[in-house]
Amino acid sequence: MAGTEVSVALLGGFALSVDHRTVPLVHSAQRLVAFLTLINRPVRREPLAEVLWPGCGQRRAAANLRSSLWRMRQSCAELLDAGERLVVLRPDVVVDVWRAAGEARRMLADPAPADDTITGHLRDDLSADVLPDWSDEWVLAERERYRQLRLHALDMMCELLTRSGRYGEAIDIGLVAVRAEPLRESAHRALVRAHLAEGNVAEAIRQYNRCRRVLHDELGIEPSPRLRELLVAIRR
Incomplete structure:
Protein backbone atom coordinates (compact mmCIF):
# COMPACT_ATOMS: atom_id res chain seq x y z
CA MET A 1 0.00 0.00 0.00
CA ALA A 2 1.40 3.39 -1.01
CA GLY A 3 2.56 5.52 1.88
CA THR A 4 2.66 2.67 4.38
CA GLU A 5 5.51 2.95 6.89
CA VAL A 6 6.90 -0.35 8.11
CA SER A 7 9.29 -0.21 11.06
CA VAL A 8 11.43 -2.86 12.73
CA ALA A 9 12.87 -2.22 16.18
CA LEU A 10 15.69 -4.37 17.55
CA LEU A 11 17.06 -2.04 20.24
CA GLY A 12 15.89 -3.11 23.67
CA GLY A 13 13.72 -5.85 22.18
CA PHE A 14 11.89 -6.84 19.02
CA ALA A 15 8.94 -4.90 17.63
CA LEU A 16 7.31 -4.65 14.23
CA SER A 17 4.93 -1.83 13.42
CA VAL A 18 2.96 -0.67 10.41
CA ASP A 19 1.97 2.98 10.40
CA HIS A 20 2.87 3.10 14.12
CA ARG A 21 0.58 0.18 14.99
CA THR A 22 2.26 -2.85 16.54
CA VAL A 23 2.06 -6.07 14.54
CA PRO A 24 2.35 -9.20 16.72
CA LEU A 25 4.57 -12.01 15.45
CA VAL A 26 5.34 -15.47 16.78
CA HIS A 27 8.95 -15.90 17.86
CA SER A 28 9.99 -17.91 14.80
CA ALA A 29 8.82 -15.07 12.55
CA GLN A 30 10.56 -12.53 14.78
CA ARG A 31 13.83 -14.45 14.38
CA LEU A 32 13.42 -14.46 10.60
CA VAL A 33 12.87 -10.70 10.48
CA ALA A 34 15.66 -10.00 12.97
CA PHE A 35 18.19 -12.07 11.03
CA LEU A 36 17.36 -10.41 7.71
CA THR A 37 17.51 -7.01 9.39
CA LEU A 38 20.89 -7.59 10.99
CA ILE A 39 22.51 -9.15 7.92
CA ASN A 40 20.97 -6.46 5.68
CA ARG A 41 21.41 -8.22 2.34
CA PRO A 42 19.62 -10.87 0.26
CA VAL A 43 20.02 -14.38 1.66
CA ARG A 44 19.50 -17.69 -0.10
CA ARG A 45 16.68 -19.77 1.33
CA GLU A 46 18.80 -22.84 2.12
CA PRO A 47 21.41 -21.20 4.38
CA LEU A 48 18.73 -18.96 5.89
CA ALA A 49 16.71 -22.00 6.97
CA GLU A 50 19.81 -23.74 8.31
CA VAL A 51 20.79 -20.75 10.46
CA LEU A 52 17.32 -20.20 11.89
CA TRP A 53 16.46 -23.87 12.46
CA PRO A 54 19.75 -25.62 13.15
CA GLY A 55 19.63 -29.33 13.80
CA CYS A 56 16.20 -29.78 12.20
CA GLY A 57 17.43 -31.31 8.99
CA GLN A 58 17.33 -29.60 5.61
CA ARG A 59 13.77 -30.56 4.66
CA ARG A 60 12.27 -29.65 8.01
CA ALA A 61 14.17 -26.35 8.16
CA ALA A 62 12.98 -25.48 4.64
CA ALA A 63 9.40 -26.25 5.65
CA ASN A 64 9.73 -24.06 8.74
CA LEU A 65 11.02 -21.22 6.58
CA ARG A 66 8.11 -21.54 4.15
CA SER A 67 5.69 -21.48 7.07
CA SER A 68 7.29 -18.38 8.58
CA LEU A 69 7.29 -16.58 5.24
CA TRP A 70 3.61 -17.39 4.79
CA ARG A 71 2.87 -15.98 8.25
CA MET A 72 4.84 -12.85 7.40
CA ARG A 73 2.84 -12.30 4.22
CA GLN A 74 -0.37 -12.56 6.23
CA SER A 75 0.85 -10.20 8.96
CA CYS A 76 2.80 -7.64 6.93
CA ALA A 77 3.06 -8.11 3.18
CA GLU A 78 5.17 -4.94 2.85
CA LEU A 79 8.06 -6.23 4.96
CA LEU A 80 9.92 -8.84 2.89
CA ASP A 81 10.68 -9.72 -0.70
CA ALA A 82 10.76 -13.52 -0.90
CA GLY A 83 11.60 -15.05 -4.25
CA GLU A 84 12.22 -18.66 -5.19
CA ARG A 85 15.88 -18.42 -4.15
CA LEU A 86 16.44 -15.21 -2.19
CA VAL A 87 14.80 -13.49 0.76
CA VAL A 88 15.51 -9.88 1.74
CA LEU A 89 14.08 -7.09 3.85
CA ARG A 90 12.55 -4.40 1.68
CA PRO A 91 14.77 -1.31 1.38
CA ASP A 92 12.09 1.16 2.50
CA VAL A 93 11.64 -0.52 5.90
CA VAL A 94 12.65 1.78 8.76
CA VAL A 95 15.05 0.05 11.17
CA ASP A 96 16.10 1.61 14.47
Missing part, protein backbone atom coordinates in the same frame (compact mmCIF):
# COMPACT_ATOMS: atom_id res chain seq x y z
CA VAL A 97 19.54 -0.01 14.63
CA TRP A 98 20.36 1.09 11.06
CA ARG A 99 19.36 4.65 11.91
CA ALA A 100 21.29 4.71 15.18
CA ALA A 101 24.43 3.15 13.70
CA GLY A 102 24.41 5.61 10.81
CA GLU A 103 24.02 8.64 13.09
CA ALA A 104 26.67 7.34 15.48
CA ARG A 105 29.18 6.80 12.67
CA ARG A 106 28.54 10.27 11.28
CA MET A 107 29.04 11.83 14.70
CA LEU A 108 32.29 9.93 15.27
CA ALA A 109 33.62 10.72 11.80
CA ASP A 110 32.84 14.44 11.96
CA PRO A 111 32.06 15.70 15.48
CA ALA A 112 29.87 18.77 15.27
CA PRO A 113 28.33 20.98 17.96
CA ALA A 114 25.93 19.00 20.12
CA ASP A 115 22.94 21.06 18.99
CA ASP A 116 23.49 19.84 15.43
CA THR A 117 24.11 16.15 16.03
CA ILE A 118 22.37 14.93 19.17
CA THR A 119 18.70 14.09 18.97
CA GLY A 120 16.37 12.49 21.46
CA HIS A 121 16.14 9.46 19.19
CA LEU A 122 19.91 9.06 19.18
CA ARG A 123 20.17 9.31 22.96
CA ASP A 124 17.52 6.63 23.36
CA ASP A 125 18.98 4.37 20.69
CA LEU A 126 22.48 4.51 22.16
CA SER A 127 21.10 3.57 25.58
CA ALA A 128 19.86 0.16 24.38
CA ASP A 129 21.43 -3.09 23.22
CA VAL A 130 20.42 -5.17 20.23
CA LEU A 131 17.87 -7.81 21.31
CA PRO A 132 19.30 -8.06 24.84
CA ASP A 133 17.34 -11.18 25.82
CA TRP A 134 18.23 -13.23 22.73
CA SER A 135 21.12 -15.71 22.78
CA ASP A 136 21.48 -16.82 19.14
CA GLU A 137 25.08 -16.73 17.93
CA TRP A 138 24.23 -14.43 15.03
CA VAL A 139 22.58 -12.02 17.46
CA LEU A 140 25.54 -12.05 19.85
CA ALA A 141 27.97 -11.09 17.09
CA GLU A 142 25.87 -8.16 15.88
CA ARG A 143 25.07 -7.08 19.43
CA GLU A 144 28.77 -6.81 20.24
CA ARG A 145 29.49 -4.92 17.02
CA TYR A 146 26.76 -2.39 17.80
CA ARG A 147 27.79 -2.27 21.45
CA GLN A 148 31.31 -1.17 20.55
CA LEU A 149 29.94 1.49 18.22
CA ARG A 150 27.49 2.81 20.79
CA LEU A 151 30.10 2.93 23.56
CA HIS A 152 32.38 5.09 21.40
CA ALA A 153 29.41 7.24 20.41
CA LEU A 154 28.31 7.69 24.03
CA ASP A 155 31.80 8.87 24.97
CA MET A 156 31.76 11.35 22.11
CA MET A 157 28.24 12.51 22.91
CA CYS A 158 29.22 13.20 26.52
CA GLU A 159 32.20 15.24 25.32
CA LEU A 160 30.13 17.23 22.80
CA LEU A 161 27.43 18.01 25.34
CA THR A 162 30.07 19.12 27.84
CA ARG A 163 31.65 21.46 25.28
CA SER A 164 28.20 22.92 24.56
CA GLY A 165 27.58 23.63 28.24
CA ARG A 166 24.74 21.10 28.45
CA TYR A 167 26.19 19.58 31.59
CA GLY A 168 23.10 17.82 32.90
CA GLU A 169 22.63 15.98 29.61
CA ALA A 170 26.35 15.23 29.40
CA ILE A 171 26.33 13.68 32.86
CA ASP A 172 23.22 11.66 32.06
CA ILE A 173 24.85 10.27 28.90
CA GLY A 174 28.09 9.64 30.78
CA LEU A 175 26.22 7.59 33.37
CA VAL A 176 24.59 5.57 30.59
CA ALA A 177 28.05 4.85 29.17
CA VAL A 178 29.44 3.81 32.55
CA ARG A 179 26.48 1.51 33.21
CA ALA A 180 26.91 -0.06 29.79
CA GLU A 181 30.55 -0.93 30.53
CA PRO A 182 31.79 -0.14 34.05
CA LEU A 183 35.37 -1.15 33.16
CA ARG A 184 35.63 1.31 30.29
CA GLU A 185 37.87 4.08 31.57
CA SER A 186 37.10 6.46 28.71
CA ALA A 187 33.47 6.61 29.88
CA HIS A 188 34.53 7.48 33.43
CA ARG A 189 36.95 10.07 32.05
CA ALA A 190 34.26 11.80 29.99
CA LEU A 191 31.97 11.84 33.02
CA VAL A 192 34.67 13.29 35.28
CA ARG A 193 35.29 16.04 32.70
CA ALA A 194 31.58 16.87 32.63
CA HIS A 195 31.47 17.21 36.43
CA LEU A 196 34.58 19.40 36.42
CA ALA A 197 33.25 21.59 33.61
CA GLU A 198 30.11 22.20 35.65
CA GLY A 199 32.25 23.08 38.65
CA ASN A 200 31.28 20.04 40.71
CA VAL A 201 34.69 18.96 41.96
CA ALA A 202 33.29 16.69 44.67
CA GLU A 203 31.22 14.78 42.10
CA ALA A 204 34.26 14.45 39.88
CA ILE A 205 36.30 13.01 42.75
CA ARG A 206 33.50 10.60 43.66
CA GLN A 207 33.32 9.37 40.07
CA TYR A 208 37.09 8.96 39.94
CA ASN A 209 36.99 6.90 43.13
CA ARG A 210 34.22 4.70 41.73
CA CYS A 211 36.33 4.08 38.65
CA ARG A 212 39.39 3.35 40.74
CA ARG A 213 37.50 0.82 42.88
CA VAL A 214 35.99 -1.07 39.98
CA LEU A 215 39.28 -1.24 38.08
CA HIS A 216 41.10 -2.44 41.19
CA ASP A 217 38.43 -4.97 42.19
CA GLU A 218 37.85 -6.42 38.73
CA LEU A 219 41.22 -6.07 37.01
CA GLY A 220 43.73 -5.33 39.75
CA ILE A 221 44.90 -2.13 38.05
CA GLU A 222 44.91 1.60 38.75
CA PRO A 223 43.37 4.32 36.55
CA SER A 224 45.58 5.54 33.73
CA PRO A 225 47.63 8.75 33.94
CA ARG A 226 45.11 10.45 31.60
CA LEU A 227 42.36 10.06 34.19
CA ARG A 228 44.55 10.81 37.20
CA GLU A 229 45.80 14.03 35.61
CA LEU A 230 42.27 15.44 35.50
CA LEU A 231 42.20 15.50 39.29
CA VAL A 232 45.86 16.37 39.77
CA ALA A 233 45.20 19.62 37.91
CA ILE A 234 42.51 20.76 40.35
CA ARG A 235 44.67 20.01 43.39
CA ARG A 236 47.55 22.22 42.31
Whole structure:
Protein backbone atom coordinates (compact mmCIF):
# COMPACT_ATOMS: atom_id res chain seq x y z
CA MET A 1 0.00 0.00 0.00
CA ALA A 2 1.40 3.39 -1.01
CA GLY A 3 2.56 5.52 1.88
CA THR A 4 2.66 2.67 4.38
CA GLU A 5 5.51 2.95 6.89
CA VAL A 6 6.90 -0.35 8.11
CA SER A 7 9.29 -0.21 11.06
CA VAL A 8 11.43 -2.86 12.73
CA ALA A 9 12.87 -2.22 16.18
CA LEU A 10 15.69 -4.37 17.55
CA LEU A 11 17.06 -2.04 20.24
CA GLY A 12 15.89 -3.11 23.67
CA GLY A 13 13.72 -5.85 22.18
CA PHE A 14 11.89 -6.84 19.02
CA ALA A 15 8.94 -4.90 17.63
CA LEU A 16 7.31 -4.65 14.23
CA SER A 17 4.93 -1.83 13.42
CA VAL A 18 2.96 -0.67 10.41
CA ASP A 19 1.97 2.98 10.40
CA HIS A 20 2.87 3.10 14.12
CA ARG A 21 0.58 0.18 14.99
CA THR A 22 2.26 -2.85 16.54
CA VAL A 23 2.06 -6.07 14.54
CA PRO A 24 2.35 -9.20 16.72
CA LEU A 25 4.57 -12.01 15.45
CA VAL A 26 5.34 -15.47 16.78
CA HIS A 27 8.95 -15.90 17.86
CA SER A 28 9.99 -17.91 14.80
CA ALA A 29 8.82 -15.07 12.55
CA GLN A 30 10.56 -12.53 14.78
CA ARG A 31 13.83 -14.45 14.38
CA LEU A 32 13.42 -14.46 10.60
CA VAL A 33 12.87 -10.70 10.48
CA ALA A 34 15.66 -10.00 12.97
CA PHE A 35 18.19 -12.07 11.03
CA LEU A 36 17.36 -10.41 7.71
CA THR A 37 17.51 -7.01 9.39
CA LEU A 38 20.89 -7.59 10.99
CA ILE A 39 22.51 -9.15 7.92
CA ASN A 40 20.97 -6.46 5.68
CA ARG A 41 21.41 -8.22 2.34
CA PRO A 42 19.62 -10.87 0.26
CA VAL A 43 20.02 -14.38 1.66
CA ARG A 44 19.50 -17.69 -0.10
CA ARG A 45 16.68 -19.77 1.33
CA GLU A 46 18.80 -22.84 2.12
CA PRO A 47 21.41 -21.20 4.38
CA LEU A 48 18.73 -18.96 5.89
CA ALA A 49 16.71 -22.00 6.97
CA GLU A 50 19.81 -23.74 8.31
CA VAL A 51 20.79 -20.75 10.46
CA LEU A 52 17.32 -20.20 11.89
CA TRP A 53 16.46 -23.87 12.46
CA PRO A 54 19.75 -25.62 13.15
CA GLY A 55 19.63 -29.33 13.80
CA CYS A 56 16.20 -29.78 12.20
CA GLY A 57 17.43 -31.31 8.99
CA GLN A 58 17.33 -29.60 5.61
CA ARG A 59 13.77 -30.56 4.66
CA ARG A 60 12.27 -29.65 8.01
CA ALA A 61 14.17 -26.35 8.16
CA ALA A 62 12.98 -25.48 4.64
CA ALA A 63 9.40 -26.25 5.65
CA ASN A 64 9.73 -24.06 8.74
CA LEU A 65 11.02 -21.22 6.58
CA ARG A 66 8.11 -21.54 4.15
CA SER A 67 5.69 -21.48 7.07
CA SER A 68 7.29 -18.38 8.58
CA LEU A 69 7.29 -16.58 5.24
CA TRP A 70 3.61 -17.39 4.79
CA ARG A 71 2.87 -15.98 8.25
CA MET A 72 4.84 -12.85 7.40
CA ARG A 73 2.84 -12.30 4.22
CA GLN A 74 -0.37 -12.56 6.23
CA SER A 75 0.85 -10.20 8.96
CA CYS A 76 2.80 -7.64 6.93
CA ALA A 77 3.06 -8.11 3.18
CA GLU A 78 5.17 -4.94 2.85
CA LEU A 79 8.06 -6.23 4.96
CA LEU A 80 9.92 -8.84 2.89
CA ASP A 81 10.68 -9.72 -0.70
CA ALA A 82 10.76 -13.52 -0.90
CA GLY A 83 11.60 -15.05 -4.25
CA GLU A 84 12.22 -18.66 -5.19
CA ARG A 85 15.88 -18.42 -4.15
CA LEU A 86 16.44 -15.21 -2.19
CA VAL A 87 14.80 -13.49 0.76
CA VAL A 88 15.51 -9.88 1.74
CA LEU A 89 14.08 -7.09 3.85
CA ARG A 90 12.55 -4.40 1.68
CA PRO A 91 14.77 -1.31 1.38
CA ASP A 92 12.09 1.16 2.50
CA VAL A 93 11.64 -0.52 5.90
CA VAL A 94 12.65 1.78 8.76
CA VAL A 95 15.05 0.05 11.17
CA ASP A 96 16.10 1.61 14.47
CA VAL A 97 19.54 -0.01 14.63
CA TRP A 98 20.36 1.09 11.06
CA ARG A 99 19.36 4.65 11.91
CA ALA A 100 21.29 4.71 15.18
CA ALA A 101 24.43 3.15 13.70
CA GLY A 102 24.41 5.61 10.81
CA GLU A 103 24.02 8.64 13.09
CA ALA A 104 26.67 7.34 15.48
CA ARG A 105 29.18 6.80 12.67
CA ARG A 106 28.54 10.27 11.28
CA MET A 107 29.04 11.83 14.70
CA LEU A 108 32.29 9.93 15.27
CA ALA A 109 33.62 10.72 11.80
CA ASP A 110 32.84 14.44 11.96
CA PRO A 111 32.06 15.70 15.48
CA ALA A 112 29.87 18.77 15.27
CA PRO A 113 28.33 20.98 17.96
CA ALA A 114 25.93 19.00 20.12
CA ASP A 115 22.94 21.06 18.99
CA ASP A 116 23.49 19.84 15.43
CA THR A 117 24.11 16.15 16.03
CA ILE A 118 22.37 14.93 19.17
CA THR A 119 18.70 14.09 18.97
CA GLY A 120 16.37 12.49 21.46
CA HIS A 121 16.14 9.46 19.19
CA LEU A 122 19.91 9.06 19.18
CA ARG A 123 20.17 9.31 22.96
CA ASP A 124 17.52 6.63 23.36
CA ASP A 125 18.98 4.37 20.69
CA LEU A 126 22.48 4.51 22.16
CA SER A 127 21.10 3.57 25.58
CA ALA A 128 19.86 0.16 24.38
CA ASP A 129 21.43 -3.09 23.22
CA VAL A 130 20.42 -5.17 20.23
CA LEU A 131 17.87 -7.81 21.31
CA PRO A 132 19.30 -8.06 24.84
CA ASP A 133 17.34 -11.18 25.82
CA TRP A 134 18.23 -13.23 22.73
CA SER A 135 21.12 -15.71 22.78
CA ASP A 136 21.48 -16.82 19.14
CA GLU A 137 25.08 -16.73 17.93
CA TRP A 138 24.23 -14.43 15.03
CA VAL A 139 22.58 -12.02 17.46
CA LEU A 140 25.54 -12.05 19.85
CA ALA A 141 27.97 -11.09 17.09
CA GLU A 142 25.87 -8.16 15.88
CA ARG A 143 25.07 -7.08 19.43
CA GLU A 144 28.77 -6.81 20.24
CA ARG A 145 29.49 -4.92 17.02
CA TYR A 146 26.76 -2.39 17.80
CA ARG A 147 27.79 -2.27 21.45
CA GLN A 148 31.31 -1.17 20.55
CA LEU A 149 29.94 1.49 18.22
CA ARG A 150 27.49 2.81 20.79
CA LEU A 151 30.10 2.93 23.56
CA HIS A 152 32.38 5.09 21.40
CA ALA A 153 29.41 7.24 20.41
CA LEU A 154 28.31 7.69 24.03
CA ASP A 155 31.80 8.87 24.97
CA MET A 156 31.76 11.35 22.11
CA MET A 157 28.24 12.51 22.91
CA CYS A 158 29.22 13.20 26.52
CA GLU A 159 32.20 15.24 25.32
CA LEU A 160 30.13 17.23 22.80
CA LEU A 161 27.43 18.01 25.34
CA THR A 162 30.07 19.12 27.84
CA ARG A 163 31.65 21.46 25.28
CA SER A 164 28.20 22.92 24.56
CA GLY A 165 27.58 23.63 28.24
CA ARG A 166 24.74 21.10 28.45
CA TYR A 167 26.19 19.58 31.59
CA GLY A 168 23.10 17.82 32.90
CA GLU A 169 22.63 15.98 29.61
CA ALA A 170 26.35 15.23 29.40
CA ILE A 171 26.33 13.68 32.86
CA ASP A 172 23.22 11.66 32.06
CA ILE A 173 24.85 10.27 28.90
CA GLY A 174 28.09 9.64 30.78
CA LEU A 175 26.22 7.59 33.37
CA VAL A 176 24.59 5.57 30.59
CA ALA A 177 28.05 4.85 29.17
CA VAL A 178 29.44 3.81 32.55
CA ARG A 179 26.48 1.51 33.21
CA ALA A 180 26.91 -0.06 29.79
CA GLU A 181 30.55 -0.93 30.53
CA PRO A 182 31.79 -0.14 34.05
CA LEU A 183 35.37 -1.15 33.16
CA ARG A 184 35.63 1.31 30.29
CA GLU A 185 37.87 4.08 31.57
CA SER A 186 37.10 6.46 28.71
CA ALA A 187 33.47 6.61 29.88
CA HIS A 188 34.53 7.48 33.43
CA ARG A 189 36.95 10.07 32.05
CA ALA A 190 34.26 11.80 29.99
CA LEU A 191 31.97 11.84 33.02
CA VAL A 192 34.67 13.29 35.28
CA ARG A 193 35.29 16.04 32.70
CA ALA A 194 31.58 16.87 32.63
CA HIS A 195 31.47 17.21 36.43
CA LEU A 196 34.58 19.40 36.42
CA ALA A 197 33.25 21.59 33.61
CA GLU A 198 30.11 22.20 35.65
CA GLY A 199 32.25 23.08 38.65
CA ASN A 200 31.28 20.04 40.71
CA VAL A 201 34.69 18.96 41.96
CA ALA A 202 33.29 16.69 44.67
CA GLU A 203 31.22 14.78 42.10
CA ALA A 204 34.26 14.45 39.88
CA ILE A 205 36.30 13.01 42.75
CA ARG A 206 33.50 10.60 43.66
CA GLN A 207 33.32 9.37 40.07
CA TYR A 208 37.09 8.96 39.94
CA ASN A 209 36.99 6.90 43.13
CA ARG A 210 34.22 4.70 41.73
CA CYS A 211 36.33 4.08 38.65
CA ARG A 212 39.39 3.35 40.74
CA ARG A 213 37.50 0.82 42.88
CA VAL A 214 35.99 -1.07 39.98
CA LEU A 215 39.28 -1.24 38.08
CA HIS A 216 41.10 -2.44 41.19
CA ASP A 217 38.43 -4.97 42.19
CA GLU A 218 37.85 -6.42 38.73
CA LEU A 219 41.22 -6.07 37.01
CA GLY A 220 43.73 -5.33 39.75
CA ILE A 221 44.90 -2.13 38.05
CA GLU A 222 44.91 1.60 38.75
CA PRO A 223 43.37 4.32 36.55
CA SER A 224 45.58 5.54 33.73
CA PRO A 225 47.63 8.75 33.94
CA ARG A 226 45.11 10.45 31.60
CA LEU A 227 42.36 10.06 34.19
CA ARG A 228 44.55 10.81 37.20
CA GLU A 229 45.80 14.03 35.61
CA LEU A 230 42.27 15.44 35.50
CA LEU A 231 42.20 15.50 39.29
CA VAL A 232 45.86 16.37 39.77
CA ALA A 233 45.20 19.62 37.91
CA ILE A 234 42.51 20.76 40.35
CA ARG A 235 44.67 20.01 43.39
CA ARG A 236 47.55 22.22 42.31
